Every structure is written in structure tokens, then in C-alpha cells.
Amino acid sequence: xxxxxxxxxxxxxxxxxxxxxxxxxxxxxxxxxxxxxxxxxxxxxxxxxxxxxxxxxxxxxxxxxxxxxxxxxxxxxxxxxxxxxxxxxxxxxxxxxxxxxxxxxxxxxxxxxxxxxxxxxxxxxxxxxxxxxxxxxxxxxxxxxxxxxxxxxxxxxxxxxxxxxxxxxxxxxxxxxxxxxxxxxxxxxxxxxxxxxxxxxxxxxxxxxxxxxxxxxxxxxxxxxxxxxxxxxxxxxxxxxxxxxxxxxxxxxxxxxxxxxxxxxxxxxxxxxxxxxxxxxxxxxxx
Amino acid sequence: xxxxxxxxxxxxxxxxxxxxxxxxxxxxxxxxxxxxxxxxxxxxxxxxxxxxxxxxxxxxxxxxxxxxxxxxxxxxxxxxxxxxxxxxxxxxxxxxxxxxxxxxx
Ligand SMILES: Cc1cc2nc3c(=O)[nH]c(=O)nc-3n(C[C@H](O)[C@H](O)[C@H](O)COP(=O)(O)OP(=O)(O)OC[C@H]3O[C@@H](n4cnc5c(N)ncnc54)[C@H](O)[C@@H]3O)c2cc1C
Numbered sequence: 001x002x003x004x005x006x007x008x009x010x011x012x013x014x015x016x017x018x019x020x021x022x023x024x025x026x027x028x029x030x031x032x033x034x035x036x037x038x039x040x041x042x043x044x045x046x047x048x049x050x051x052x053x054x055x056x057x058x059x060x061x062x063x064x065x066x067x068x069x070x071x072x073x074x075x076x077x078x079x080x081x082x083x084x085x086x087x088x089x090x091x092x093x094x095x096x097x098x099x100x101x102x103x104x105x106x107x108x109x110x111x112x113x114x115x116x117x118x119x120x121x122x123x124x125x126x127x128x129x130x131x132x133x134x135x136x137x138x139x140x141x142x143x144x145x146x147x148x149x150x151x152x153x154x155x156x157x158x159x160x161x162x163x164x165x166x167x168x169x170x171x172x173x174x175x176x177x178x179x180x181x182x183x184x185x186x187x188x189x190x191x192x193x194x195x196x197x198x199x200x201x202x203x204x205x206x207x208x209x210x211x212x213x214x215x216x217x218x219x220x221x222x223x224x225x226x227x228x229x230x231x232x233x234x235x236x237x238x239x240x241x242x243x244x245x246x247x248x249x250x251x252x253x254x255x256x257x258x259x260x261x262x263x264x265x266x267x268x269x270x271x272x273x274x275x276x277x278x279x280x281x282x283x284x285x286x287x
Numbered sequence: 288x289x290x291x292x293x294x295x296x297x298x299x300x301x302x303x304x305x306x307x308x309x310x311x312x313x314x315x316x317x318x319x320x321x322x323x324x325x326x327x328x329x330x331x332x333x334x335x336x337x338x339x340x341x342x343x344x345x346x347x348x349x350x351x352x353x354x355x356x357x358x359x360x361x362x363x364x365x366x367x368x369x370x371x372x373x374x375x376x377x378x379x380x381x382x383x384x385x386x387x388x389x390x391x392x
Contacts, residue, residue: 086322087380089329093322126359126376135317136359139345139352199356214358229319230380248380 004102005031007278008094010082010227011109013039014264015255017066018271019107019278020075026279031101033078033094038063041111042264051264062264085228087248090285104285105278108228108238108246108253109271112262114221115150116236120194121217128200131226133157133216140165143213146203148173148191154218155179161216169210224257235259244274250285252277288331290341294350297343302369304339307391309384311342312352312362319378320361326381327363330388338388365391 007023009016012034023030037043045059054062070077084095085106094101121129130136133147134157144167147158151174159181162168170180171187178186189205194215196202203210224238225231232239232247237259244252254270256262292300292310301308311327313320324342331340345352345360355364355371365373365388372391375384 084319084378086319086378087382088322088326089381095318126362126374127356128358130359132317132319132359135314135319138314138316139358139360199358229378230383249382 002101003029004091004104005029006103006282007031007105007107007275008092008101008103009033009107009109010085010094011039011111011255011257012077013042013109013111013255013267014066015111015257015267015271015274016107016109017070018268019109019254019275020070020271021073022272022275023107023278024073024075026275028279028282030075031078031103032075033080033082035079036077038066039111040113042066048264082227083222084226085251087228087230087251092250105250105252105281106228107244107271107274107278108224108251108257109255109267109274110224110227110257112237112256114223115219117223118191118194118217120196124194124196124200124215127198128196128212128214129194130214130216131218133161133218136214136216137161137164140214142166144211145169145214145216146171146187146191146210146212147216147218150174150219152176152179153220157216157218158184165214169212171205224253242273243277244270245277250278250281252281288335288340289328290339292341292343292348292351294348297348297351298369300341301366304366304368306337306339307372307388308339308341308366309388310364310366311340312345312355312357312360312364313342314345314360317360323361323363323378326379326384329381330385334385334388337392367391 006028007030009032020032042059042063080096086093092106145165146169148171158170162181162184168184170184189207193204225233238253240258252274254274255267363375
């Protein structure tokens with residue numbers, strides 16, 4: 001475990017970058033998580049005409065301006081995906097697989113790329129639906145389990161599950177070669193709905209259904225409430241006040257993840273407010 | 288301050304308590320459980336006089352775990368005698384758990 005940062009910023013779209021430069025201007029010790037291409041949405045935009053000061057730019061050009069700006073200010077990007085953020089009380093623990101980063105405050109600027117939950121998924125969470133196969137597999141000894149996997153990493157977890165549970169089904173949500181144990185049954189139909197009253201009973205597919213005791217959903221992009229357990233969500237977005245403060249003390253959010261409209265300027269503006277709020281929060285807690 | 292409880296002494300420890308009991312269902316191989324345990328410890332320090340805190344290792348206590356239908360860990364339950372008052376699945380921030388305990392005092 002390394003140093004404890006003042007502010008950890010998750011996301012390198014306009015919201016996260018604007019938060020980073022303002023935190024840096026205020027002399028905070030920051031860490032910024034995201035990717036070198038900054039934001040896929042930025043790179044994809046054909047023409048941007050509503051970003052003040054820049055007329056008629058492509059998304060790529062705008063991205064290059066952003067990249068030059070943070071570089072000039074000596075802000076680096078840690079090219080890692082955060083799996084979970086735990087609010088420990090007076091600090092946050094940010095998990096990247098087995099690694100843990102610590103920060104006194106966090107700014108969520110993750111955009112909105114996550115896939116929507118299946119019908120019934122949220123209702124049955126913890127009642128047969130789980131997101132951590134390695135955590136919960138031993139509770140399904142001898143029982144039937146379905147793993148819905150959105151990427152190759154899910155295959156390894158599925159193999160682990162199949163060694164502990166009874167019958168294991170795997171539903172891949174991507175194309176590829178699946179490296180699975182021979183006792184795992186691959187299903188090539190899409191999941192539609194999870195059914196059960198106080199426990200999961202079955203998974204309905206676009207073609208047929210599976211009677212099962214447990215379902216693990218292993219997605220590559222996490223919804224904010226999965227990323228930060230305990231976070232309040234309202235209409236699919238992180239609920240924030242005018243200071244971009246979420247329901248968790250010291251946790252702020254900015255950009256598309258807080259709600260519409262989905263625009264660069266709004267995202268950047270919120271990133272600025274979130275950074276200043278995080279700075280005030282840090283000043284208050286120091287006293 | 289946190290009582291380790293298992294299949295054998297669960298009913299006695301939880302059912303016979305005059306205070307409400309907060310039970311943390313965990314296992315050593317579960318990452319989120321490891322993050323939650325220091326949070327529960329802090330709460331036990333703060334609220335230990337009014338509330339009893341206990342933990343159950345689900346590996347070692349399969350009967351209790353299946354009786355209370357633990358399907359995901361960590362799960363934290365608030366008991367009053369032998370009645371489950373609250374169930375929290377997954378990691379929760381300290382302030383959330385505290386609020387939920389307090390409304391059962
Ligand atoms: C084709 C297209 C054209 C558009 N044109 C315009 C336009 O002309 N004008 C306009 O104003 N808006 C436009 N938009 C909308 C604009 O792209 C978004 O509103 C804006 O990018 C939102 O910024 P953001 O910082 O909130 O999130 P994003 O730009 O989505 O950035 C989020 C970043 O966080 C990263 N991230 C997410 N989760 C994690 C994690 N767990 N760990 C680490 N990193 C993570 C992501 O990889 C991503 O890099 C367009 C969008 C598209 C798709």
C-alpha cells in the first residue's frame with residue numbers, strides 16, 4: 001500500500017480532466033485513472049461546435065488539445081480500471097484487481113457506458129444474483145449456477161465456479177474462443193429476465209430458459225452503484241447536489257454519470273465544481 | 288468486541304441477547320468482506336455498549352448460513368432476539384450501516 005492521495009479522480013473524459021487540472025491548481029496530491037485515449041466518446045465525435053472557444057473541431061482535435069493541456073500541467077494518467085471503491089470512513093480504498101490505492105476523497109467521472117441491468121436483476125441482488133463469483137461461488141456448493149460473461153476475464157472466474165458448484169452454464173456476451181473447463185455448458189442465447197420471488201429460480205433467454213439457483217453477472221463496465229457500494233442512484237444517474245456531492249461524504253461526481261444533458265461543456269463545468277468541493281472537503285477535515 | 292459465532296452457539300448468542308445483534312457473515316477468501324471488517328470493528332467500538340456485534344464465518348457455519356439464506360457475502364443482518372430486522376448485502380459505507388442499526392435501537 002502506497003501513499004494516501006488527497007483526491008482520486010476516476011475517468012479521463014472532460015469531466016475528469018477538468019477536475020484534475022483544478023485540483024492540481026489548488027496544490028492537491030492527485031491520482032487520475034483512465035486511458036491514454038482519454039475518452040472513446042471524444043475520439044468518436046465527428047464535429048464539435050458547442051465547445052466555447054473551439055469552433056468546428058473534430059473530436060480527435062479536441063482530444064489533442066485536452067491531452068496537451070494536462071501534459072503541460074504535469075498531470076499523468078494511470079492507465080488502470082478501478083474495479084471497486086470502498087468508503088472506509090475517513091478514506092476511500094480503490095481496488096484494481098489485487099492492488100489497493102487510497103485517497104481521502106474521490107471524484108467519479110466515469111461517463112455512462114455501462115450496460116443496463118437485466119429485468120429482475122436488481123430485485124434479486126444478494127438473493128441469487130451476484131457480481132463477485134469468486135466471493136460467492138462456495139455458497140453454491142452442489143447447486144446450479146449461470147455465469148453471464150461480458151469479456152474473457154469472466155472465463156477464468158467461470159472455471160473457478162465450475163470447480164465448486166454443481167452444474168455451471170456460461171453465457172458469453174462477446175464472440176471469441178472460450179477457454180472453459182469441459183464441465184461448463186456454453187449457452188448461445190441472450191439473457192432477458194431473471195425470475196424469482198425471494199430467491200432466483202430461473203433465467204429467461206430469448207430462446208428458452210434455465211432453471212438455476214444462482215446467476216453471476218460479470219460485466220466489463222460497472223454501473224456506479226456497483227463501482228461504489230452505497231452510492232445513491234436516481235434514474236440511472238449518480239445523485240448529486242449543486243456542489244457535486246453524492247450521498248457519501250467525500251465522494252463527488254461529475255459529467256455524464258450525474259445526468260443529462262450529455263455534453264462536453266457541462267461535463268467540464270461539473271468537473272470544476274467537483275474539484276473545488278473536494279478541496280473544501282479536504283480543508284474542513286484537516287481542521 | 289466482536290463475538291465469533293458458529294452453528295453451535297448461534298441461537299444462544301443471538302436469541303438470548305437483550306441488545307440487538309449485528310451479525311457480519313463473511314469468509315476469509317472474500318475481498319469485500321476483508322474491506323468491511325475494519326468498518327464493522329469501528330462501529331463496534333462506537334456502539335458496543337448498546338449493540339452486540341458478532342461475526343459468522345460461512346465456511347465453518349453452513350447450517351446457519353443456509354438457514355438465513357446467505358447467497359452473497361458480505362451480508363450484515365440486524366437481529367432482535369431471533370427475528371431478522373434488517374439485511375444488508377454487499378459492502379456498505381460506515382454511515383449507512385450506522386443509520387440502519389440506529390433505527391432499530
Ligand atoms: C459520437 C458522439 C458525438 C458527440 N458529440 C458531442 C458534441 O458535439 N458536443 C458535446 O458537447 N457533446 C458531444 N457528445 C457527448 C460527449 O461525448 C459526452 O457528454 C462527454 O464525453 C462526457 O464526458 P465525461 O467526462 O462525463 O465522460 P466520458 O467522456 O464518457 O469519459 C469517461 C471516462 O472514464 C473512464 N472510466 C469509466 N469507468 C472507469 C473505471 N472504473 N476506471 C477507470 N476509468 C474509467 C472511461 O474509460 C472514459 O475514459 C458526443 C458523444 C458521442 C458518442
